[in-house]
Structure formats: structure tokens, C-alpha cells
Amino acid sequence: MAAKYDLRVFPGFRAVTLFCLAILYAPLVIVTIYSFNASPSITNWDGVSLRWYVDVFTGPDSEKFKYAARNSFIIAIIAATVATCIATLAATAILRGGRFRLRTVSFGLVSLPLMVPEIVTAVATLIFFNAIGFDRGLLTILLAHIAFCIPFAYLPISARMQGIEATYEQAAMDLYATRTLAFRRVLLPLMTPGIVSGFLLAFIVSLDDFIITNFVKGAGVETLPTAIFGAVKQGIKPNIMAISTMLLGISVVMVTLSWLVSRRDATK
Amino acid sequence: MAGGAASGGSSQSDTYAGARVWLLLPAWATLLILVVAPVGIMLVYSFLTKEFRGGVIWEFSWEAYDQFFFNRGLFGDEPPRIEWTYILIFWRSIWQAGVATLLSLAIGFPTACFIATRAPRQRPIWVFLVTIPYWVNLLIRTVSMKFLLRDNGPLNEALLGIGVISEPLHIVNTNLAVQLGLFYSYLPFMVLPIYAAVERYNFSLSEAAADLYAPRWTVLRRILLPAVKPGIVAGCILVFVPSLGSFLAPDLLGGARNFMIGSLIEEQFKGNAGNWPFGAAASMILLTLVLIILLFSARQQGRQEAR
Amino acid sequence: MTSIVKRALTTTAAAAVLSLGAGAVAAEGDLVIYHWFEYIPQELLDKFSEEYDVNVVMDTYDSNESLLAALKAGGMGTYDVAVPGDYMVEIMTNEGMLDVIADGELKNKGNISEEWADPSFDPGRKHSIPYQWGSTSFAVSRDVYDGDINTTAILFDPPEELSGQINMLDTQGEVLTMAALHMGIPQCTTDRDQLKALNQMVQAAKPHWASFNSDTAKEVLVSGDVAVGQIWDGFAARARAEGANIEYAFPKEGYVVWMDNVVLLKDAPNRENALLFMDFLLEPENIAAVTNYARYVAGVDGVEDFLDPELKTQPEANPPADAGPGVFVQACPQEIQEVYDQIWTNLKK
Numbered sequence: 007m008a009a010k011y012d013l014r015v016f017p018g019f020r021a022v023t024l025f026c027l028a029i030l031y032a033p034l035v036i037v038t039i040y041s042f043n044a045s046p047s048i049t050n051w052d053g054v055s056l057r058w059y060v061d062v063f064t065g066p067d068s069e070k071f072k073y074a075a076r077n078s079f080i081i082a083i084i085a086a087t088v089a090t091c092i093a094t095l096a097a098t099a100i101l102r103g104g105r106f107r108l109r110t111v112s113f114g115l116v117s118l119p120l121m122v123p124e125i126v127t128a129v130a131t132l133i134f135f136n137a138i139g140f141d142r143g144l145l146t147i148l149l150a151h152i153a154f155c156i157p158f159a160y161l162p163i164s165a166r167m168q169g170i171e172a173t174y175e176q177a178a179m180d181l182y183a184t185r186t187l188a189f190r191r192v193l194l195p196l197m198t199p200g201i202v203s204g205f206l207l208a209f210i211v212s213l214d215d216f217i218i219t220n221f222v223k224g225a226g227v228e229t230l231p232t233a234i235f236g237a238v239k240q241g242i243k244p245n246i247m248a249i250s251t252m253l254l255g256i257s258v259v260m261v262t263l264s265w266l267v268s269r270r271d272a273t274k
Numbered sequence: 275m276a277g278g279a280a281s282g283g284s285s286q287s288d289t290y291a292g293a294r295v296w297l298l299l300p301a302w303a304t305l306l307i308l309v310v311a312p313v314g315i316m317l318v319y320s321f322l323t324k325e326f327r328g329g330v331i332w333e334f335s336w337e338a339y340d341q342f343f344f345n346r347g348l349f350g351d352e353p354p355r356i357e358w359t360y361i362l363i364f365w366r367s368i369w370q371a372g373v374a375t376l377l378s379l380a381i382g383f384p385t386a387c388f389i390a391t392r393a394p395r396q397r398p399i400w401v402f403l404v405t406i407p408y409w410v411n412l413l414i415r416t417v418s419m420k421f422l423l424r425d426n427g428p429l430n431e432a433l434l435g436i437g438v439i440s441e442p443l444h445i446v447n448t449n450l451a452v453q454l455g456l457f458y459s460y461l462p463f464m465v466l467p468i469y470a471a472v473e474r475y476n477f478s479l480s481e482a483a484a485d486l487y488a489p490r491w492t493v494l495r496r497i498l499l500p501a502v503k504p505g506i507v508a509g510c511i512l513v514f515v516p517s518l519g520s521f522l523a524p525d526l527l528g529g530a531r532n533f534m535i536g537s538l539i540e541e542q543f544k545g546n547a548g549n550w551p552f553g554a555a556a557s558m559i560l561l562t563l564v565l566i567i568l569l570f571s572a573r574q575q576g577r578q579e580a581r
Numbered sequence: 582m583t584s585i586v587k588r589a590l591t592t593t594a595a596a597a598v599l600s601l602g603a604g605a606v607a608a609e610g611d612l613v614i615y616h617w618f619e620y621i622p623q624e625l626l627d628k629f630s631e632e633y634d635v636n637v638v639m640d641t642y643d644s645n646e647s648l649l650a651a652l653k654a655g656g657m658g659t660y661d662v663a664v665p666g667d668y669m670v671e672i673m674t675n676e677g678m679l680d681v682i683a684d685g686e687l688k689n690k691g692n693i694s695e696e697w698a699d700p701s702f703d704p705g706r707k708h709s710i711p712y713q714w715g716s717t718s719f720a721v722s723r724d725v726y727d728g729d730i731n732t733t734a735i736l737f738d739p740p741e742e743l744s745g746q747i748n749m750l751d752t753q754g755e756v757l758t759m760a761a762l763h764m765g766i767p768q769c770t771t772d773r774d775q776l777k778a779l780n781q782m783v784q785a786a787k788p789h790w791a792s793f794n795s796d797t798a799k800e801v802l803v804s805g806d807v808a809v810g811q812i813w814d815g816f817a818a819r820a821r822a823e824g825a826n827i828e829y830a831f832p833k834e835g836y837v838v839w840m841d842n843v844v845l846l847k848d849a850p851n852r853e854n855a856l857l858f859m860d861f862l863l864e865p866e867n868i869a870a871v872t873n874y875a876r877y878v879a880g881v882d883g884v885e886d887f888l889d890p891e892l893k894t895q896p897e898a899n900p901p902a903d904a905g906p907g908v909f910v911q912a913c914p915q916e917i918q919e920v921y922d923q924i925w926t927n928l929k930k
Contacts (some may be wrong), residue, residue: 009413010494014391014477016384016387016388016391016490016494017385018384019385019387019388020388021390022381022384022388023384023385023389023400024386025381026381026382026384026385026404026461026465027403027404029458029461030383030404030458030462031407031459032349032408032422033415033418033422033458034410034418036418036421036422036428037414037418037421040421043552058578066623067623071435073442078339086558091300092301092304095296095297095298095300095301096297096298096300098290098297098303099290099293099294099297100298101287101299102287102288102289102290102291103288103290103291103293103294103298104287104288104291104294104551105288106294108298112298112301112302115302115305115306115310116301116305117457118305118309119305119311119563120311120413121565121568122309122517122561122564123516123518123519123560123561123564124516124519124538124563125325125519125520125521125534125535125536125539125540125557125560125878126316126557126560127309127312129314129316129539129543129553129554129557130309130312130313130315131308131310131312131555131652132655133315133319133541133550133554134308134311134316134655135314135436135655136655137315137319139759141658141659142655142659143659149308151310152304153304153305153307153309153362153423156301156304156305166517172287175287175289176287176289179289180558185289185290185292185293189290190288195536208408213411214409215412216412216413216522217521217522217536218342220374221543221544222346223543224659225613225615225638225640225660226639226640226658226659226660227443227611228640230411231411231412231413234411234413234414235413235547236618236641238413238414238417239618239643239796239797242417242418242420242539244413249414250410251420251492252407253409253410253411253414254406254407255408257406257410258406258407258409260409261402261405261406261409262402263648265398265402280929287703309888326918327649327650327652327653327672327676328649328650328654329653329654348773348776348777348780348920348921348923348924349773349776357926359930360930361928362930363930372814424804424806425804425805426804446806447791447792448891520616529748529791529793529794530751530792530793530794530927530929531790531792531793531929532930533926533929533930540612543650543654544647544650544654544923545644545646545647545650546644546646546647546752546753546925547922547925547926548646548649548650549922557779581850
């Protein structure tokens, strides 16, 4: 049955992949390099220095960025946690709840925020809060984030749940475990990798959101993206490059961690 | 994407059928209140009278849609003609998003195939490499792109340096810059679903075809491509839809010279125009457009599965 | 594994809820400013903050129109003061967005210089105090072009070497007023032929323009991305200070003059602090710090002693004798404004 050639190899695909990675990384690498530039100008190279990293923490804008970063992390943690809980429950109902009439509708509803363009969600949410007279602030951002994080949490969770045979819980229930117990002791532990990636995805999506936040944020409330937007609107500056490099570093660490967690789980 | 994941396949069971109302309640409540209701109110607003310089007056009016589709001259008293301005803006957005999607597909498909055909232990590392840039803030990525592409930026300097070009390439503030920006923003969204589809693909199908002396590229086109089509469709949607409503790339990379739908809508609420009903109407039209595209692709996919 | 994750999640969530509650509400001793970007030195805000023990929060906008839009979209009742330009003060007054400053509420009101004490856009200064005034015109790179720049044709009918190298401000008022000056037609004209001609003229000029951007108006000149930029005078001076070899034009057809004003917003959550802040900005030393930073001109008596000496000779603030008139942007009535909105949308389609 040996084929004439290796079917898994397509000539040129490796080159395209490397090209793809080059495109993805070129701007970030250049920004990383320039973040170590000693010159305040972005066009001249003036030797290596850490001054812009110092500037991020002690410079005139540092308070603003710290405040924005704090808001961003608080909102992202709460929104991702709530969205992950909601998505886990919904996935259980949709994938383990048998056939029911509203099943497709429920799935459609859960993935709705993914299908509505962000600008439309932003406008609708703005009008909504305006119509019901809800004062805009951190809370409005949080509510909006919870809603659009749900599908991002749902996707990895449901993908994982589809891979778990229902026989595990059935076996537990055959041994007289209650449904709640089967859920907590059998399904949830098996679900952990999916839940962790769902949480992380929701977290990063919330942390990254600009358009919706910009529409629903209240007076003087900044998140990291809106603060960065405020700064980069006037052109990219070295301190923004330093922030970008640090964000890249944090991302690498977080993705590595989640990968290690899932790998440890898989080898267990 | 739109329908596929709901059909749970073999793992479907009814273990929690009795509790499903309670399990679904939080999701329904959150999304009905925070997504469906706002869209409903937005629909209502699109039929209200605009208040000069922002806000609405609670009186029914067709005016927002009339303004979108009919041109009554600069002074509003000529016989109505078809208004091409906004159709043009929508068309431009569709075009830009479409080019960005095709670019992503051209680069993303080979990448996804390449990754999916690595040894299983290597795959996560490649996926990891593709997704990392996405974890950096979108704004920063867009601005970095602009920094790279500037007339006297690193790309031009490098190309001039090695003598490929003699004049700097003028990319920033053109449509190409916007397309590149959109492509760059959403590329991982193209790679991941295709990767997932190719990874699930059973290569013994290709083997069977090859045994019948089908050439390599025919196998790719006739056997692999149809099998992973749902992944490709999902990837295209995930790139196309956010590109369609984006306003960062046109604003930062396109020089805000030409409106795209996103900037047109933003302008109604945050900028010069201050016409809320019109912004709501444009949002509704955009939403309808996207839902039509999604329904169409879901039906296509459904038809294919039925075959 | 699971329990660790669970515990980590619950503790972080609990901590987050607590700190969210603490940070969300404006405590007493706050001042919320809605201001232009890059228009006030941070040190001055810190000084006010320390002197009066007030926590200062600032949001920024990039055009008078977006200020109005944001306030209309639910911003009222959350900000204390804003800094609209002349015509926008008039619009906001008509919209009922400004609070009245009663007689005697500002102890430094007498510091306002006479020429700005009773402006047409706010007779008797009932709602506002002067912040800075200056002009809007454009700056041209002398590396690229060495001909006569004192004509609006540089923007609307540029010589070949400048075509495609022009950044316009992304604000309807300043672009269309400049265009009206270029054509020699009155602002807010009701003459249909003039409006049609204006529409056609800006359409014909657009291919010469590389971008519309207010935020990067300075940056694009400094980096050399464009050769001509529509810009405010002080911003041009700062671009020059940052190394751009540019010259600010005073077109013979005329240019835009403006005054930005600190206004007291209706329903200001911290009205007392807003008044303190306004008094603070009427002290010559403080408003001079703004002038030294932003390179415009204050509307307060007694600032001279605190100003950088070089501001006096700054070319951006000293129009040549043959310069055209400086005109304020007018607030048009609704019917005319709607035509202008249409022209603007046509321009950007």
C-alpha cells in the first residue's frame, strides 16, 4: 500500500509557514529592538538603553498606565471567570442535555457575540446603557466584557467536552452517584484543560478589547488598550514600544504555562 | 463554525437533561440582556428622529434609512436618486476585508497544513508560535505594522539597503496598508480552524487516491480540500467578519482618508456627524449583511454534510 | 490540580471584586477634567492636586465635535470641566450643557484680560474662562518646498512637489472654514451655488491629501511622513522644536483664530473643585505654565513675567504685516450645518 510519495509533504508549504511566521513577528521584533533605543526619536538609533522601561514605571505617564493596567486586569479576571462559569454550564446543557427544542437556538445565542461585528456590539451596548440611563464606568465595561467573552470561553470548553465519553459519568451514576456528584467529581476534573484554556482565551480577549471598551467606558476610566490608544494616536513612542515588549513577554509566559499545564494533564 | 460544533457527535448524551434549564439560564439571561436586548433597542433607535448634534427624539422616522439609500442632493430637496456614497463605503469595506481574507487564506492554509503534518509532539509548538503575536495588544500590532511600513521605516531601509528598490515603497495611507493591517490582525484566526480540520483529516484517504495514481496536487485539490472545507469556511468567517467592522486599521494605517463601515459608524457617535439614528441604521445594515453571509455559509455547510 | 485552580480563581476573583468596588466610585476630593490631548503639563495637574488635596482624573479628546458627541452620549454628569473652543462654547450653551458661574464664585475673574472678558461666544463670561488662544493654519517643510507658502492654495491647489504629501486635521470645522477662506465665501453661507462650489472644490483637493489626522498632526511633520500639515500654531512651534524644518504659514486669504475656554459643565459631580481649578488657572503663574508648554497665548493679565522669553519672538505667534485676517469658526444653524455634514461625508466617502 505504499504511496508513490509522502502524502503529508507539500513542496513549498514549509517556506510559506516560515514566511508566515516572519510576517507575524517582523513588526514585533522591530518594536522590541527599538524599545531598547537610547534615543527619544523613533527614527535614529542611539545605542542600547533601558531608559524607556524605567520610563514606563517612573515617567510622567506611569501613574496613568498603572491605573489602566490595574483596571484591565481586574476586569479581565472577573469577566473571564464569570464567562467561563456561564460557558461551562451552557456547554454541559448543550452537549450533555439530550435533544431538546432550543438546543440549536441556545448554541446560536452563545456564539452570537462572535458573529456580531464588534463595532455593532459596541454601538448597541452604548445605546442600551444610554436608553436605560445606566451611568457608564468600570461596571459597564465589565458587563459588556462578560457578554462577549462567553463564546471565547465556550469554544475550548465544548471542544474538550466533546472529547470526553459520556460513559464516565454514566458509570459513576450507575454506582449511585448523584447527578451533581457526577458533574463535580467526574466531568469537571476531566474538563479542567478545556476550562483553563477557555478562561485564558476569555481573559486575553477581554484584556485586548479596545472597540467595545472605548464605546462604553465612563469618564476618566481607562483600560490598558484605551490608554495605549490615547498614547499611540499621536504616533508610536519608545515607552509604548517598551510596554509592547513587556506585553509580549507576559503573553509568552502565559501561553507557555497553559501549554505546560495541558501537557502535564495529558501525560498524567 | 456556525453550526458544526452544536452537533455533538458521538459524545452527545442526556446525563444532565433534567437540569438543563438551570444550566442554560445564566447564559440565556446574560446574552438576552446584554446582546439581544441592546440590538433590539438599536433597531428601535434606527427608526427614531435624530436630535441635532447627537441623541434622539422619540418620534418615528424613516429618515436614517432614507439617507442611507437615497440621495436628495446637497440640500435635500431634489428628487431622490440612488445614494451611492454609503453603498460605496460598504463595498470598499467588503473589498478590503475580502482581500485581507484571501491573503490570510493564501498564507494560512499552507501554514495550517504544514503544522498539522508535523509529528504530534511538535504541533503544539508550531501552534504556539503562530498564536503568540495575537496575544500582544491589537493596537500595538497595528501601530508596529505602520512603523515597519513607513516611507522611511525599517522595511524600506532594508529593501533600499540591499538594492531591491531604488525609491522607497509608498505603502502607508493606501488601501494596501489597510489590507495588510487587517491580514496581520486576524491571520491566526485563519490558521487555527484549518489546522484543527487538517489534523482530524484521515490521510489514508489521500493514500487511497494516490494508489490510484492521482498526482500530489490533485489529491490536495480533490480529496484534502473538500474534506477540510468546514475549517476553511470557519477561518474565512473569523477573518472576514471582524475585518468588515474594523476601524483601527483604516484609521491608523489608511490615514482616515476613506471611510470604512466601522469609521462611518464611529463618526456618528464619537465624531463630527453626531447622527445616532443613522449610526444605528448603518449598524443594523452591517449586522444584516453579516448574518446573511453566516446563514449562507451555514446552509452550504449543511448541504455538504447532507450529501 | 483542579482544587489549586479553583482556589486560585476564587481568591483572585474575590480580591478583584473588592478592589473594583474601591476604585469605581468617585470619592470626595476628585476633579474630572475632559481636555484636549497634549495640552496641559502633568506637573501643573500635580501642583493643583497637591495644593488642594484633590485627586485629578483627566480624559482627552481630539476635536470640539468629539467632545460634544461624547458629552451627548452620556458624558454629562461625569465630568466637571471641559475645554471647548469658542464656537463650541456657544453650541454647548445653546444645548444647555453649561452651568452658570455666579458673580463672586471666581475670585480671580478680574485677572481675565480685557479683550477676552466679554467675548461674543460667552457674553460676560457666565460659563467659561479663557484657557489659551491661537491660530490654525498649516506648516510646510522647507526641506521639500522653498516657494511662497502664505496662500491657502498650498492646501487646496498645491504645487506638484507637495501633492500627496499633505495631512489635514480630521475636524470638519477647521477644514471647511479654511476651504471657505480659500474660496472667499462667507462661513455658514446660505447661498446654494457657493455651497455646491465648496463641495466640488474640496472634492477636487482631496487627491492631493495623504491623510486626515489631528492626533498625529505634529508627529507626521517631525518624522517627515508629509511635507505639509494643517496644524495649530503652538503645535507647529513644538514640531519645530522637535527638529522639523518647517515654517508656519499666514495665508493672505486668511486663517482660523480660536480661543479654547475652560467651562463649568452642568451637573458637575465636583462643582466646588471645578471652581477651584478655574481659579487656579486664572493665576498668571499657572496659566503661563500652560503657555510655556503648549506654545499658545493666554488670556490672562500678568503672565508676561512667567513666560519663556523666546515665546515673544516665536514666528508662529507673530503674523507678518501682509497676513490675511484671522477669523473665528462660526456655529452654523442646523439647516446649514446639515449641508456641511453632507459635504464632509462626501469628502471622506
